[in-house]
Amino acid sequence: MPHPHSILTFAIMSEIKSLNFIEEVIEADLQTGKYKSIVTRFPPEPNGYLHIGHAKSICLNFGLALEYGGYTNLRFDDTNPVTEETEYVDSIKEDVKWLGFEWKNELYASDYFDNLYQFAVELIRKGLAYVDDSTAEEIAEMKGTPTEAGKESSFRNRSVEENLDLFQRMKNGEYPDGSRTLRAKIDMTSPNMHLRDPLMYRIKHAHHHRTANTWCIYPMYDFAHGQSDSIEKVTHSICTLEFIPHRALYDWFIEKLDIFPSHQYEFGRLNLTYTVLSKRKLLQLVNDGYVSGWDDPRMPTISGVKRRGFTATALRDFCDRIGVQKRENLIDVSLLEFCVREHLNKISLRRMVVFDPLKIVITNYPLMNEEMLRGEDNPEDANSTHREVPFGRELYIEQEDFMENPPKKYFRLSPGNMVRLKNAYIIRCESVIKDDSGKISEVLCTYIPESKSGSDTSGLKVQGTLHWVSIAHAVSAEVRLYDRLFRVEDPNSEEGDFKNYINPDSLQVVRNVYAEPCVANAKFSERYQFLRKGYFCLDKESSEDKMIFNRTVTLKDAWVKEQKKG
RNA sequence: UGCCCGAUAGUAUAAUGGUAGUACGACAGAUUUUGGUUCUGUUUGUCGAGGUUCGAAUCCUCGUCGGGCAACCA
Numbered sequence: 001m002p003h004p005h006s007i008l009t010f011a012i013m014s015e016i017k018s019l020n021f022i023e024e025v026i027e028a029d030l031q032t033g034k035y036k037s038i039v040t041r042f043p044p045e046p047n048g049y050l051h052i053g054h055a056k057s058i059c060l061n062f063g064l065a066l067e068y069g070g071y072t073n074l075r076f077d078d079t080n081p082v083t084e085e086t087e088y089v090d091s092i093k094e095d096v097k098w099l100g101f102e103w104k105n106e107l108y109a110s111d112y113f114d115n116l117y118q119f120a121v122e123l124i125r126k127g128l129a130y131v132d133d134s135t136a137e138e139i140a141e142m143k144g145t146p147t148e149a150g151k152e153s154s155f156r157n158r159s160v161e162e163n164l165d166l167f168q169r170m171k172n173g174e175y176p177d178g179s180r181t182l183r184a185k186i187d188m189t190s191p192n193m194h195l196r197d198p199l200m201y202r203i204k205h206a207h208h209h210r211t212a213n214t215w216c217i218y219p220m221y222d223f224a225h226g227q228s229d230s231i232e233k234v235t236h237s238i239c240t241l242e243f244i245p246h247r248a249l250y251d252w253f254i255e256k257l258d259i260f261p262s263h264q265y266e267f268g269r270l271n272l273t274y275t276v277l278s279k280r281k282l283l284q285l286v287n288d289g290y291v292s293g294w295d296d297p298r299m300p301t302i303s304g305v306k307r308r309g310f311t312a313t314a315l316r317d318f319c320d321r322i323g324v325q326k327r328e329n330l331i332d333v334s335l336l337e338f339c340v341r342e343h344l345n346k347i348s349l350r351r352m353v354v355f356d357p358l359k360i361v362i363t364n365y366p367l368m369n370e371e372m373l374r375g376e377d378n379p380e381d382a383n384s385t386h387r388e389v390p391f392g393r394e395l396y397i398e399q400e401d402f403m404e405n406p407p408k409k410y411f412r413l414s415p416g417n418m419v420r421l422k423n424a425y426i427i428r429c430e431s432v433i434k435d436d437s438g439k440i441s442e443v444l445c446t447y448i449p450e451s452k453s454g455s456d457t458s459g460l461k462v463q464g465t466l467h468w469v470s471i472a473h474a475v476s477a478e479v480r481l482y483d484r485l486f487r488v489e490d491p492n493s494e495e496g497d498f499k500n501y502i503n504p505d506s507l508q509v510v511r512n513v514y515a516e517p518c519v520a521n522a523k524f525s526e527r528y529q530f531l532r533k534g535y536f537c538l539d540k541e542s543s544e545d546k547m548i549f550n551r552t553v554t555l556k557d558a559w560v561k562e563q564k565k566g
Numbered sequence: 567u568g569c570c571c572g573a574u575a576g577u578a579u580a581a582u583g584g585u586a587g588u589a590c591g592a593c594a595g596a597u598u599u600u601g602g603u604u605c606u607g608u609u610u611g612u613c614g615a616g617g618u619u620c621g622a623a624u625c626c627u628c629g630u631c632g633g634g635c636a637a638c639c640a
Binding site for chain 1: 567568569570571572573576577578579580581582588589590591598599600601602603632633634635636637638639640
């Protein structure tokens with residue numbers, strides 16, 4: 001008997017959570033007993049890197065299996081040897097794991113080449129497939145157009161025996177590439193172009209990343225995918241909208257072969273504002289040098305966002321929130337940023353780092369003195385650990401945190417005004433020192449000794465709190481600040497080349513920032529919030545003598561908004 | 567102008583013939599030793615026209631708009 005608690009939880013959950021259309025189908029299938037449990041698959045072609053569009057599919061396929069107690073196979077759709085490489089297989093496996101999912105079986109469409117060949121022979125025997133000697137051009141010509149019926153090939157009515165013989169000889173390598181194909185005999189007048197005698201096999205004398213030179217004929221996607229699903233007893237085969245017209249063919253092969261009836265369901269692929277998510281376009285960004293590589297932190301690839309500092313938790317949460325539907329969508333990238341911030345806020349260690357230093361001197365702080373102050377690592381954590389932050393007479397604050405003639409609502413440091421230095425004291429600006437050119441070289445302040453953080457008896461209230469770093473103790477680092485790669489909301493729908501809309505300022509490098517000492521102990525596994533600056537993580541290009549941090553995402557900033565209004 | 571898919575606030579997503587709700591965004595306020603976080607409030611929506619019905623976002627009809635389909639790619 002189930003624990004009463006879990007029943008309650010389930011009741012509440014099902015009341016709150018609404019089902020997407022695929023979940024509805026699955027629940028119905030489970031309820032009617034059509035399936036006892038479900039099997040899904042994630043079927044990438046190993047010809048490129050995964051991006052966050054794939055993440056949506058991964059979360060869907062693996063998430064469904066987890067939700068309903070089934071399992072998911074990772075199946076590489078490797079039916080085209082000329083585009084596929086083992087390097088991609090490895091990166092795909094790594095990315096799926098990083099996202100936090102485990103596949104039941106690691107499989108390859110190429111594992112089924114023998115089965116598929118037998119299936120083809122079977123269809124030939126049934127008079128449902130034939131070898132066509134037409135050229136690619138002739139086949140395209142005879143295909144007709146969406147508004148115009150196709151014409152039957154003159155090879156369409158070859159005998160079963162001849163087809164069997166020819167197909168075997170195709171397999172044996174007797175014919176050159178492109179000289180013959182195996183086609184399904186369906187209907188050249190079908191309004192669905194995919195049913196006009198689609199190609200099942202083509203000749204390619206090419207090396208395959210797994211089967212090497214065993215084969216010189218390779219099945220087309222349509223002749224491989226459904227049957228692969230069927231062999232694996234995939235119950236719910238989920239793909240994107242553009243495969244809708246393929247479904248009739250998917251079903252046709254399964255029906256004629258009389259094999260396990262897998263079913264295909266289609267959802268709308270992810271589109272993100274200010275982003276492109278097509279392999280072709282991402283490849284161009286890499287090849288044309290707009291980014292440093294597939295894992296450039298500005299790239300929407302899994303490896304890119306991972307290097308940027310996004311967490312798998314945030315990505316999964318994002319995929320959860322965007323939902324699943326049978327319609328086109330363009331998700332606002334601010335939702336992604338929200339998910340990333342929400343997670344990072346909970347786990348990041350707070351650190352103080354000054355990017356653009358302005359020297360301040362605490363004139364009433366004892367000469368040669370210094371002290372260690374305590375700073376919370378994470379105020380979101382009730383049991384937060386602490387680190388020690390050295391304080392001294394000479395400090396850096398940000399240039400932007402001081403103004404000689406401040407505008408209204410400026411809460412920061414200005415002559416005569418007081419601010420708190422985070423984790424330290426309240427200070428007052430007494431005067432400024434300028435160099436010959438009139439530029440402020442340092443700001444002279446006094447501090448209120450009894451205002452020390454944690455034991456403040458001053459009774460003073462100030463509006464601003466600044467981050468700072470002791471000049472004598474500061475450690476150096478480089479930070480890389482990223483902005484969106486495109487300057488228009490939907491680069492895919494703009495006129496002309498999408499590359500015309502690239503944001504020229506998507507990367508800003510600050511070679512030397514001043515960080516509090518404990519930043520020197522930064523770890524790759526940890527996430528940081530540089531106070532008031534954003535979330536950061538260590539970049540892989542960091543070395544022993546040079547730390548490099550990527551800005552994952554900024555903090556929300558009400559002040560910039562305020563300024564824009566003015 | 568053949569076939570297929572779709573249309574709910576700015577964006578995304580619920581409501582499955584019975585009060586149009588949620589999240590993000592935006593705006594306003596409270597709290598705050600991060601102009602962060604948190605909390606509260608406000609704003610804005612059923613593509614159009616008919617029909618069925620006591621009652622339609624939901625069902626039907628006709629439009630409109632968007633997307634897809636003519637690779638020996640997946």
